[in-house]
Amino acid sequence: EELVIATFGGSFAEDTKTCHIAAFEKATGATVAMKVGSSVQHAAAIRAMGGRSQFDVAYMDDSLATQLANEKLLSPIDAAKLSNAADLIPGALTDGGRFVVFMLGATALAYNPEMMPEPPTSWSDLADPKWAGKIALGDITGTSGMQFLLALNKMHGGTIDNVDPGIAAAKALAPSVVTFYTQADQIVSLFERGEIAMAPWYPDRVGSAADKGVKVAVAYPKEGAVGIRPTLSVPEGAPHPDLAHKFIDVVLSPEGQACFAERKYAGPVNTRVELSDKVAAIVPTGEARDNLWFPDPQAVAENLPNWTRRWQREVTR
Amino acid sequence: MAKLTIDRLHKRYGDSDVVRDVSISVADGEFVSLLGPSGCGKTTILRMVAGLIEPSGGRILADDEDITRAPPHKRRIGLVFQSYALFPHLTVAENVAFGMKRQGVRGAELAGRVKEVLALVRLDHLAGRYPRQMSGGQQQRVAIARAVAPRPRMLLFDEPLSNLDAQLRDEMQIELKRLQGRLGITSLFVTHDQSEALSLSDRVCVLAHGVIQQFDAPEAIYARPANGFVASFIGRPNRLSGQVDATGEAGRVRIGPALTLRATHPQAPVGAAAEVIIRQEAIRIRPASASPQGDDDIPGIVAFRSFTGARVQYVVRLAGDVEIIAETSSAGPEAGLVPGAPVVLSIDPGQVFVMPAATTATEGAP
Amino acid sequence: MAKLTIDRLHKRYGDSDVVRDVSISVADGEFVSLLGPSGCGKTTILRMVAGLIEPSGGRILADDEDITRAPPHKRRIGLVFQSYALFPHLTVAENVAFGMKRQGVRGAELAGRVKEVLALVRLDHLAGRYPRQMSGGQQQRVAIARAVAPRPRMLLFDEPLSNLDAQLRDEMQIELKRLQGRLGITSLFVTHDQSEALSLSDRVCVLAHGVIQQFDAPEAIYARPANGFVASFIGRPNRLSGQVDATGEAGRVRIGPALTLRATHPQAPVGAAAEVIIRQEAIRIRPASASPQGDDDIPGIVAFRSFTGARVQYVVRLAGDVEIIAETSSAGPEAGLVPGAPVVLSIDPGQVFVMPAATTATEGAP
Amino acid sequence: MIIRRRTGAALISPLALVLIACFAAPIILMLPTSFREYLPGMGITPGSWTIDNYAQIILDDYYREVVWRTFGLGLLVTAIALAIGYPLALMIVRGPERWRVPLILLVVFPMMLNLVVRSFGWIALLANRGLLNNLLIDLGLIDTPLKLMFNMTGVVIGLVHIYLPFMVLMLVAAIQAVPRDVEAAASTLGAGRIRSFFMVTLPLTASGILAGSILVFVLTISALVTPRMLGGATYRVLATVIYDEYMQLLNWPGGAALAFALTLAALVIVWASGRLAKRWGGMA
Amino acid sequence: MTLAPGRIVAIIAVLVVIFLQVPVIVTMLAAVSTTSYLTIPPQGLTLHWFAEVLSDPEYLKAIRLSLILAVSSTTLSLVLGVAAAWAIHSRALPGSEAIASFLMAPLVFPSVVIGVALLQYVSLLRLYGGTGVLIAAHVVITVPYIVRAALSSLGGVDRSLEEAARVLGATGFEAFRLVTLPLIRPGLVAGALFALVTSLDNVPVTIFLLAPGQQTLPVLIFSSVEHGVDPGVAAISTIMIILTGLILLIAERRTGFHRFV
């Protein structure tokens, strides 16, 4: 039997193979075929296949998963089939939910330690005139952009239903921004050439980049980083729902989580995982994890088009 | 090889009739020329016979088999295109071999026949060249060789010699005629060169505006033109306007205020405005001093002399400022007249064609 | 308008010399034709004069001004291209106006001159057409009009009449000559039609393989060819192989085992193999019965008869199976001979050109 | 007569079938979607129909701006590709014979460079600290880096680079078809080199210019990867907006409406420019 | 001589050619950097990335599928497109003009939407992705180039050549194969080149239709840059360019397409 997983590309796929697929194949005797792409592509594909999914398991951001769950394009997760369900951190799996959070990421501050010997401590460091023309922001079409907007908004007293303060603050930042990046790797080359000192980015990516020799490190702002909860789900009409659950269980197992954390700097959702110091410095754990703020995915899904529109018209125009 | 019958063939483009109910029958092995001004429908007729244009009406029969709707490749008719239409990506030999290969001729036989046909058009030494490496005349000969090679039952020629110089043209005419005679291939030949048409053909078909004007043996066409159009189209005519003074055997026609010519059997009634057509070669010119003047001699003055090699042409000014062109052999005693010299012309009344004024348009649709 | 001097002009392509040290000088207002077989370098010379090809050596002078390296648009030389080279995106009138506009002619004057020149070539009614909507002959006339219109100081014509039918060709020749005479434009004219060259030109330059063979007045070229090549290229020659029997005024040449002809001043020594060139029109043919036989009469039998309108050609078989072509007027009494009829030929010994056997290749480089 | 109507139908029908089955049918399935309403977070609302998706393209000034920008970008890229491609094409056709093959190969090579990789190349070259700016600063020609990337300049450079080979190859074919004698005729009639180029060569290559321009224009206005990578978030064109609507926001009704509008407008422009160019080339 | 392009034209042409080569050179340089991220100018010099890429089964698989797709869809497009172009050119059908312009539509229509629409469509038909569907999709996006190229080269072929072949006994198809086809071949080379490039570069349509486990080179590159690129992608591009160069040189030797392209 062949289990089809719609996962992310590049090193993510490599690490999935090493950490999860090998163990899964060994345990079940089934094989795994990967379909690599981004969250949005998987979401679009699941929508297009309209309940006749050829994917068994899909990797997606929580807001997209929420959206598809609302459209009933994902089938409910059966917690009873997941042996690790009990060990998960709160919020990873809601009862009757249609997806499960398999790692914790965050939008935090990436910085160039050579240009900034003192690590940044707050989102507001981005607005420091000292760094004008040396910062980059994510565009709202990427997770980091959207989350940074919400973080700014919260810092300036806005709520999820009113992002005026956030938009205003982003607009004020815009002139000192080198670029609103749309592709994670634009950021790598910007850091690499010393074009920027600081940008909201993902700790796991910072870790990978730093491993490759790029001069970049991560700092968690004191206001709290914004949490990212990549999810696993079983689309409606998936050919092998049982195997899919087994696969998800492997991903959630302490071994799977630890392996992924070590290789991919993914914040584990299984409470029984022990991390090395190097990894612990990067992934959200301890205080940083407690400090994480998770915007309500339902609200995000509902408001994102509106925010996007405003962002495009008022900030990046 | 085959008899060709064209029966009330018609072609209309939009609302203009380009070929109008043309019927021509060509006997087995006969050589027929189509002659007519530019745009009169010659090419159109050939293309209908070859199957490249669909007739609007009428039938085409080869040996009593109706081929009006047969596709071109089933007709076994060779066509030499006005524009050669050589295959630019094939060598001369490959061009010539094309048709034979379609018939399944292969190997040594093919090579032999290609060689033979190329020798016929004097191009065996250029077999390996591409068309673009050849001069216009050479290309034209390849086109002939290509059409002849598959031994079609009929050959259609669309001005096949127009780009050759005088000598090569003469040689090719003789070759063509020999070839046609030897193989006995029924041929339909289009040309704008009358002497070519007259010398090569068993019969000549003169067309104007898509309508047959006369279809007869060359000498009959020349000596007894059926109408004004044919008279003025064949030969090198002087065309004058006049008025008929008398009809019948002793007809007379008046040209301008001061000149009257004898003309047997004018084709217009007395008093009618007429077009008078006299061929240059039908006029004899002599120095005024040379010989006693006859009754019909017309005095004039040489206005212009033109030497063309074998012939000399004179523009002679007659009474009433009428100008007429006469020609004579450059070897004869009349070759040396200079402008200003007084001369007398004598014109055979049987060669003076008098036609009603309207019938002689020589140009087809532009 | 201007004198043209071509001084030791040379053109080599790779390692073949296409034009070899040609010197021609054309007087102000003179009309000179270049005549020669295909590929002999005629077009190449014209293009060098126009500035479209760079000479490998030699000079070109217009009115003593050296223009050898001047760019074409500064030369004020009109050229009628062999391929017409009309501007496909411009109407006939716009094509004709092109050169005048470059000279700054505008408005009413421009329109007037366009009209005038188009009338000259009988195309004023087609001024608004595009070249592709016209027949080949019409396009050729536009090309002439376009070259003439800016009144250049010199006109170069590259086979400008090759696609016209006999009548139009005659008319256009006369028009061209009139125009050239009226405007006095120095002209260099290339043609493959000898009678055209002979009748239009003040002088004719015969070329072979890029070398001038003879440069002289038309009648001189015809009557006194400088060498075997010219003799056989001009006119319609019979070419026979023979052997010189006697030289000088009372020369004789033997052709085959049984035939001897008189020839004044053979150009080869006694006993030498020779090429004998006799023009068709230099031979008089009579029925054997008609008149008393003279000393020089040669008996023969008509083998083949060909009617070309004004002329009739006979292939006559002489003693020893030698075949010779003779022509006569179709109006004369000798026009009606049939194959098999016994005839006698008489040939003016002054018209029998005898040349050493090797000099008379008529084809240029292939 | 060379081929009959029946043969013609037989020849064209395989392609027609493929296009109908694999292009027209799926696209037409999308057409109803473009008249649906999209509720963020909930999905496409079944049952209700609306033309808002189309109306907003005209009414919303942001969309209007993107539309104008897209078509403006198309024109600009086409014009630049034409302006710099023509001399190159001219050089290939009319330059020294021995240069021809190398030049053609050098034009074709860059076509094989993957779009994404190519974009990275441009970022490395044109960014604020890229090779070019560094060079200029080191040479003392400029003090502050030129903004060449993540704006219109970057997109234009990137797109011109991608589509230039298309333009050049089309122009080469067109210039080759101009008879040399016609140009020579212009010069014997007193037109200098520049004038004969503008009065003869250029009009005679009108159909090639048109074909190349249409191709480049159409490809430019539908280009996605390059504007995304080199334009950044601040320089959005229709294709990126459609991508975002479709992919990021899952707003298929809005995206589909934009896609249909774009295609329709492009086809109309293509058709109209064809007529114009025909008139220019005297072929009407 | 007189019409040789002037100095200015030559200078512009050289600059344009240099402009075209710049990213190529940059990519080639990036491919030999010892760093594990893309950087220009390269630091150090190594062929490690070439070895890496050529020994990576993912890449090899992706290249293989990409080539299969490119070659088969270009071939199919050639067959279908040339046949259709011939019919359009011969004006054997009413509305030929309209058909010809409709064929431009796949070029303009946003390819993401084509991709999603196709996925929706094949899901409805319960076909799902896979090589067959991919080839069909690539035919759709490449065939416009072939039709354009074929139409414009057919326009340059003298009609009477085909007629001459017919009169010499060739059937309509033989006439096309023996006469017209060889004459338009150089133009088709250019069209095929456009088609190949388009197929080899396509992400938006392909990504939706790949079957699980399938991968094409552009999709692989595209999805790997989202998660960090190394000089491997530069190496693979360099390999593709060199490969293309070789193929073109051979094609040039065989068909002399530069005379017409």
Ligand SMILES: Nc1ncnc2c1ncn2[C@@H]1O[C@H](COP(=O)(O)OP(=O)(O)OP(=O)(O)O)[C@@H](O)[C@H]1O
């Ligand atoms: N496709 C067409 N549509 C309309 N008219 C046409 C078409 N083809 C030919 N004609 C017209 O038909 C007439 C006859 O043309 P055709 O080519 O048969 O003339 P032709 O006698 O061969 O002339 P030429 O001696 O110049 O070759 C011409 O007046 C021409 O304009």
Ligand SMILES: Nc1ncnc2c1ncn2[C@@H]1O[C@H](COP(=O)(O)OP(=O)(O)OP(=O)(O)O)[C@@H](O)[C@H]1O
């Ligand atoms: N570019 C070239 N390279 C090599 N040889 C050439 C070139 N152009 C012309 N020739 C040769 O130069 C010779 C003269 O050519 P040219 O065109 O001047 O002949 P022509 O006398 O005008 O012949 P025609 O009467 O056929 O027009 C020919 O043998 C031709 O093959």
Ligand SMILES: [Mg+2]
């Ligand atoms: Mg004709």
Ligand SMILES: [Mg+2]
């Ligand atoms: Mg010539």
